[in-house]
Each structure stands twice: as C-alpha cells, then as structure tokens.
Amino acid sequence: xxxxxxxxxxxxxxVMAIRGLSMxxxxxxxxxKRPDIQFEVLSPWADVDPIPFRGISPRIPxxxxxxxxxxxxxxxxxxxxxxxxxxxLKAMYPDVQxxxxxSFGANVNEIETENKExxxxxxxxxxxxxxxxxx
Amino acid sequence: MIEDFGxxxxxxxxxxxxxxxxxxxxxxxxxxxxxxxxxxxxESTVISEIEKGVAAVMKDVIEALTRPLTPEEKSPKQxxxxxxxxxxxxxxxxxxxxxxxxxxxxxxxxxPPTEEAVxxxxxxxxxxxxxxxxxxxxxxxxxxxxxxxVNAVMAGALPTYMPVLIATVQAxxxxxxxxxxxxxxxxxxxxxxxxxxxxxxxxxxxxSSGALSPGDIANAAIGRAVGLIVKNIGGARKAVEDMGVxxxxxxxxxxxxxxxEASPWEPLSVxxxxxxxxxxxTVFFPNTFIQTVPGGTDxxxxxxxxxxxxxxxxxxxxxxxxxxxxxxxxxxxxxxxKEYLAxxxxxxxxxxxxxxxxxxPKMDLDKSLMILVAGGPGSFIGLLRSAGPxxxxxxxxxxxxxxxxxxxxxxAKYKNLIPNYEKY
Numbered sequence: 001x002x003x004x005x006x007x008x009x010x011x012x013x014x015v016m017a018i019r020g021l022s023m024x025x026x027x028x029x030x031x032x033k034r035p036d037i038q039f040e041v042l043s044p045w046a047d048v049d050p051i052p053f054r055g056i057s058p059r060i061p062x063x064x065x066x067x068x069x070x071x072x073x074x075x076x077x078x079x080x081x082x083x084x085x086x087x088x089l090k091a092m093y094p095d096v097q098x099x100x101x102x103s104f105g106a107n108v109n110e111i112e113t114e115n116k117e118x119x120x121x122x123x124x125x126x127x128x129x130x131x132x133x134x135x
Numbered sequence: 136m137i138e139d140f141g142x143x144x145x146x147x148x149x150x151x152x153x154x155x156x157x158x159x160x161x162x163x164x165x166x167x168x169x170x171x172x173x174x175x176x177x178e179s180t181v182i183s184e185i186e187k188g189v190a191a192v193m194k195d196v197i198e199a200l201t202r203p204l205t206p207e208e209k210s211p212k213q214x215x216x217x218x219x220x221x222x223x224x225x226x227x228x229x230x231x232x233x234x235x236x237x238x239x240x241x242x243x244x245x246x247p248p249t250e251e252a253v254x255x256x257x258x259x260x261x262x263x264x265x266x267x268x269x270x271x272x273x274x275x276x277x278x279x280x281x282x283x284x285v286n287a288v289m290a291g292a293l294p295t296y297m298p299v300l301i302a303t304v305q306a307x308x309x310x311x312x313x314x315x316x317x318x319x320x321x322x323x324x325x326x327x328x329x330x331x332x333x334x335x336x337x338x339x340x341x342x343s344s345g346a347l348s349p350g351d352i353a354n355a356a357i358g359r360a361v362g363l364i365v366k367n368i369g370g371a372r373k374a375v376e377d378m379g380v381x382x383x384x385x386x387x388x389x390x391x392x393x394x395x396e397a398s399p400w401e402p403l404s405v406x407x408x409x410x411x412x413x414x415x416x417t418v419f420f421p422n423t424f425i426q427t428v429p430g431g432t433d434x435x436x437x438x439x440x441x442x443x444x445x446x447x448x449x450x451x452x453x454x455x456x457x458x459x460x461x462x463x464x465x466x467x468x469x470x471x472x473k474e475y476l477a478x479x480x481x482x483x484x485x486x487x488x489x490x491x492x493x494x495x496p497k498m499d500l501d502k503s504l505m506i507l508v509a510g511g512p513g514s515f516i517g518l519l520r521s522a523g524p525x526x527x528x529x530x531x532x533x534x535x536x537x538x539x540x541x542x543x544x545x546x547a548k549y550k551n552l553i554p555n556y557e558k559y
Contacts (some may be wrong), residue, residue, distance in 0.1 A: 039230050039247035043222035044239050044285045044367040046276025050216035051164035055209040057143045059201050071137065077178045077185070081147065084182075084189040085196070092197075106527050107316040123140040128200045131137065131146045133156075135177045135321070135378075 059128075063089065066127035067097045074104050075134025082132045099126065136163055145199035146170045147192070149177050151378075155319070158376050162273050167208040169199040177321075234289070239367055241359065241387065245289040256284035259297025261539045268301055269308035272315050274370025278304050282368050283360075290360035291352065293549045295338045299357055299416055302536040303328060304364065306418040313529035317420035317521075318371045321378050324420035325385030326361055327451065327519055329507050331404035332414030334536055335392035337546045339553055342392035344511025347424075352552065358388025383422055389519075391509050397456035398508035399463035406469060407533040414536035417505065419449055419529070421519035428514045429458065434465035437516070438472065442479035444518045449503040449529060453517035455510040473500045502530040 060066060068089060070082045079102070086098050101122045103110055110119040123129070137144045148156050150172035160168035175188030223233045230247045234240050246252065257264060257280060264281035271278050283300055292300070307314045307326070317324040330340050341351040349355055371377045379386075395402045404415040429440040437458050445452070454462075462472060477500055503524050510517065523529040539545070 036226065038224055038226065039249055040224040041222055041230055041234075041247045041249055042220060042253055042281070042285045043218050044234075044248065044282065044289060044363065045218045045222075045237075046271070046274070046278065046282050046368040046370075047218050048214075048216040048270075048275050048277065050214045051162070051275075053161075053211040053213055054138075054165050055211060056165060056167045056169065056204065057138050057141050059143045059203055061201060063197060063200065069137075069142070075178055076180055077175060080180055080182060080185050081173075081175060081189060084185050085147075085193070088189065088193050092193075106313070107320075120140075123137050123142060126142050129137050129142055129144045130196060130200075131144055133146065133148050133152070135149050135152050 063096055063128070064093045065095045067099060067125060069122060069126040069129040070098055070100045071129055071131040072100055072102045073133045074106065078132045078134030081134060085130055085132070136165055138165055138168065143200050144168065145196055147173055147196060150174055151177070154375050155378055158370070159273065162275060162370075166211050171195045171199055238372055240289070241362055241366070246291050248285040248288040252288045253281065253284045256288050256292070256294050256297060257281065258541065258545060259294035259539060260301060262301070268304045271304070271307065271365065271369035273319060273376055276368040276370055278364065278368050283364060286363040286367055287360045290356045290363055292356040292360045293338070293352065293552070295545050295549050296353060296357050296360070298414070298536045298538050299328075299330065299334065299338070300360055300364070302416045302534040303361055303418065306416060306532045306534045307365070309532045309534070311530040312418055312420070312532045313523065313527045314420070316527060318365055318369065319377050321380045322422050322522065323379030323381055323383040324422045324521060325383045325389050326358070326365070327385070327389040327419055327421050328357065328361070328391070329403060329417040329451065329505065330390070330392040330415070331395065331402045331417070332412070332536065334414040334538070337550065339550065340390070340392035342394035342509050346391045346509055347389065350554065354390045355388050358390040362386050362388070385421070385424065389421070391453070391507065393507050394456055394509050399460050400469045400508065403505060403507055404533065407531070409533065409535060414538065415533050416536055417531055417533040419451065419505070419521050419531050421451065421521045423520040424517065425520075426515045426517045429516060432461065432514075434462050434467060437462060438475050439479070440516060441472070442476055444516070445476050445480040447480065447482050447503070449521040449523050449531065451505040451507055451519045453507050453509050453519070455513065455515070456508055457512075458516065459508045469506045472506060473504050476504065499524055505531055
C-alpha cells in the first residue's frame with residue numbers, strides 16, 4: 001500500500017512538473033499564453049489651429065439671365081467638360097452668359113499669383129461659378 | 136476661394152475625388168462647399184464619354200447653385216483642432232489594431248509610442264516637446280517635436296534619427312519642394328532623402344550595397360517615419376487626400392547616404408553651398424526609379440547611357456563609386472557631367488500638361504539635377520525621376536541637420552546596433 005501511494009505521488013508530481021514546463025513554454029495548453037502588458041500610447045495625430053469655418057454663399061433662385069463663371073483647371077479633361085456644360089446651359093437658359101477662367105498653374109490659388117487682378121475681376125463680375133477640375 | 140467673393144460655387148469632380156475635395160474645402164475653412172461627383176474617366180478627352188457624364192449630372196449642378204442653404208451650410212459647426220494627447224491603452228496587438236483602424240499606420244505593425252519611448256526619442260534634439268517646427272499641409276497639422284517623435288517611435292526609428300527627421304520636415308515646409316502638390320498628386324511621388332556629412336556614419340546610413348533595399352534601420356525607419364509624419368501630421372491619407380493613382384513603394388522609404396569616402400568628387404552638400412563638415416538632407420519627389428548598366432565602360436559609354444536615361448525633368452543620378460572614378464579619371468567633375476547631360480539629354484515635352492512656354496524647358500542644372508555617388512560593387516546606374524521644374528516650379532531643397540549637445544553620448548548609445556550576418 002505504501003509503495004502504491006509512493007508511486008501515485010511520484011506519478012502526480014511528474015505530471016505536474018511536465019505540465020508546468022509545457023505551460024511555461026506556451027505549448028500543450030488549449031489556451032495560448034496571452035501577452036497582457038498594457039501600453040498607454042500617445043496620439044500621432046497633430047493638433048491644428050482651427051480655421052474658423054465659414055458658411056457658403058447664398059444661392060441664386062435661377063440661372064436664367066445670369067452670368068455664370070466656368071473655372072477650368074489645367075487637367076486636359078477640364079476644358080471639354082466645361083464646353084459641354086456651356087452648351088447645355090445655353091440650351092436650357094438661352095439668356096445665360098458664361099465666362100471662362102483657365103488656370104494653368106499646378107495646384108495654385110489664383111488669388112496668390114500674377115493673375116490676381118484678372119481673377120478677381122472675373123469672380124466679381126459673376127452671379128455663380130461652376131468649377132471644373134477634370135479629375 | 137471663389138466663395139469668398141460672395142458667389143455661389145459648385146465644384147464638379149470625378150466621383151473618386153469627392154472626399155479629397157471635401158478635405159481641401161475643410162482645410163480652407165469652408166466645409167460646406169457643394170461638390171457634384173461625375174463619372175467621366177479622369178482626364179478623358181473622349182467627347183462622347185464627356186457628354187454622357189455631364190448629361191447625367193447637369194440637374195445636380197444646377198440644383199447645387201439654386202437650392203437654398205441649410206442652417207449647417209450657413210453656419211458650420213466650429214472645429215476645436217485639439218486631439219487628446221493619450222490615444223489609447225491596450226496590449227501590443229490592441230494598440231496596433233486601434234492605430235490601424237484609425238488610419239494612422241502604413242499597414243505594417245508599429246512600435247507603441249508610449250510616454251517613455253517618446254521621451255527617449257526626444258533626447259535626439261535640444262528643442263522642447265511643444266516646439267513647432269512648421270505646420271504640414273494639407274491639414275496644416277502642427278509638427279511639434281513631440282508629434283515628430285511619436286511618429287518616429289511608431290516607425291521604429293532611433294533617437295539619433297531625430298535631427299534628420301527635423302531637417303526633413305523643414306525641407307518639406309520649403310515651398311520650393313512643391314510638397315503641397317507632390318504629397319497628394321495622382322502621380323504618386325515619394326520623398327527621396329539624400330544624406331550627407333558625418334551623421335551618415337554616426338547613425339549607420341547605408342551608402343553602399345543595396346542602400347535603397349530593406350535591411351538597415353536608418354534607411355528604413357527614417358523614410359517610414361517621414362511617411363507617417365506626412366500622414367498623421369500633414370493629414371495626407373491614401374485615397375482621401377493623397378490621390379496617387381498607382382501608388383509608390385518608395386513611400387515606405389527612399390533614403391540613401393552619399394558615399395563621400397568613395398567618391399572622387401565633392402559631396403552633394405558642398406556642391407549645394409554647405410561645408411564638408413555640415414550634415415545635410417537633400418529632398419525631392421521622384422515617382423520613377425530605373426536602373427541599367429552602361430553601354431560602354433569608359434566615360435563616353437557611361438555618359439551616353441546617362442544621357443539616354445535623363446531628360447530635362449528633375450532627377451537624381453545614382454552613380455556607383457567605380458563609374459564616378461572612371462569619369463573623374465577622364466577629367467569629368469560633377470559639373471562637367473551635368474553639362475554633358477544638359478547638352479545631350481532629350482528635352483522633356485508633354486502632350487498632357489498645357490504649357491504657356493514657347494519651347495520645351497531646358498535642363499536647369501542647379502535646380503533639377505543631382506548626382507549622387509552611392510551603391511556597391513557591380514555596374515548598375517540608377518536614376519530617380521520627378522517632374523518639373525517647368526510646370527511645377529519646384530527645385531531641389533537641401534537643409535542643414537543640426538545635432539543636439541549630447542550627440543556623442545547618443546551616438547555611443549545606439550551606434551553599435553548593426554546586423555551581423557552569420558555565414559552559412
């Protein structure tokens with residue numbers, strides 16, 4: 001009997017030792033060892049000085065009889081698209097006037113270029129603008 | 136903006152560019168700009184396709200100019216511009232998934248930017264955490280030292296890279312780079328950084344074999360950090376603001392050092408007005424990288440091959456030291472090589488971009504052609520090509536890299552981090 005108990009004790013000890021070793025290695029367990037280290041992390045997203053948001057301009061009741069600007073950027077599709085719009089506007093509103101402004105600079109704000117005066121005069125003389133970017 | 140003249144505007148853009156247009160309008164303070172998306176293939180000049188696309192949206196265009204404003208359009212909700220400093224707390228996997236979902240990564244796992252890691256990163260500069268180097272467009276995010284450091288940690292950079300990152304951010308802010316266009320352009324231009332000076336050796340920037348391949352922390356992590364800075368500080372996100380059509384693997388990293396020790400010529404930095412003791416970074420935005428072997432191995436063979444690769448657009452030639460030596464032995468300086476190319480390279484002409492110039496632009500040697508001696512044993516020649524300077528009015532930009540007071544201690548701490556490949 002004592003020999004049986006001794007054998008049982010040695011057997012249990014061996015099983016526990018093997019299991020402990022297996023768990024330490026992360027093997028033989030149905031649930032893998034989970035990394036539980038917590039990282040408190042800083043945001044990479046930058047702050048900005050908020051630009052005060054402005055509302056857009058009041059709309060016009062109709063395009064009939066109005067001066068409509070067609071702003072055309074340097075992309076090669078922009079002008080043919082503007083020409084299509086121009087034809088369609090004139091078919092829909094025979095008394096509409098259209099005035100084109102072509103921008104040739106890459107990603108420029110015309111108000112900051114040598115075209116400032118011409119651009120300003122164009123914009124001020126209009127009732128509304130359709131901007132065509134060709135992309 | 137035309138709306139600032141009090142005129143109602145509608146913007147007609149391809150459906151794929153509507154989100155980009157909305158971001159651009161918000162960054163200029165007018166989030167309510169009315170945008171109509173159309174389905175004409177980008178840049179198509181096929182009249183039947185244009186007519187079909189315009190016909191489909193004409194009603195929307197007219198409505199955008201005539202439909203009365205909503206209260207939100209009249210008076211948009213004001214933004215705060217503030218971001219919580221601490222973004223998240225979680226395990227390594229949770230942090231990575233959180234950052235990825237927020238759109239803050241480049242698709243690869245990041246190192247968690249903990250308070251401790253960011254503080255260690257900032258030992259790479261004497262500037263305080265809240266010091267603003269510049270704001271980065273299009274979002275005009277504040278590039279503080281801390282935000283640069285957070286993105287640097289994420290990229291796996293070492294504190295000794297901070298001086299390079301700060302100088303690079305200064306270069307991006309220089310209008311001559313035309314970063315405003317290149318970072319978001321459909322052309323998928325990637326920032327190329329050429330490093331000169333002692334710092335190359337201090338931080339183990341590879342100037343030799345496979346310098347532009349993965350495998351060196353400095354070459355890899357500096358470029359990666361710049362990409363994250365552009366995204367997270369500048370707010371240029373793929374397919375939202377960065378509209379690169381095909382994309383460019385160079386956006387992960389295009390960082391190289393000039394092999395000054397193996398070059399027979401003066402370093403790029405000296406050529407660009409700095410002293411040999413200065414550390415510098417030179418920046419431009421290529422979208423094309425080609426490599427070839429020269430047609431002949433004497434000076435004429437090398438030069439004629441270069442002339443065949445080059446045109447008048449902004450470029451960087453990467454010349455391996457052995458070919459640079461051949462040219463030098465036959466009496467060619469960098470300047471003489473450039474003059475040969477200016478004389479023999481084909482002028483760039485475009486049927487795509489309208490030009491107001493009467494003749495094709497000539498190669499501007501100082502603004503647009505960089506010769507860099509780098510690369511390892513072998514015979515290949517490299518060429519990275521950008522656009523301009525004609526249409527884009529861009530130029531190569533070089534900035535001095537300032538080192539912190541504790542530089543030697545920092546270098547001693549991190550310099551020995553190099554791979555030791557086992558033989559097999």
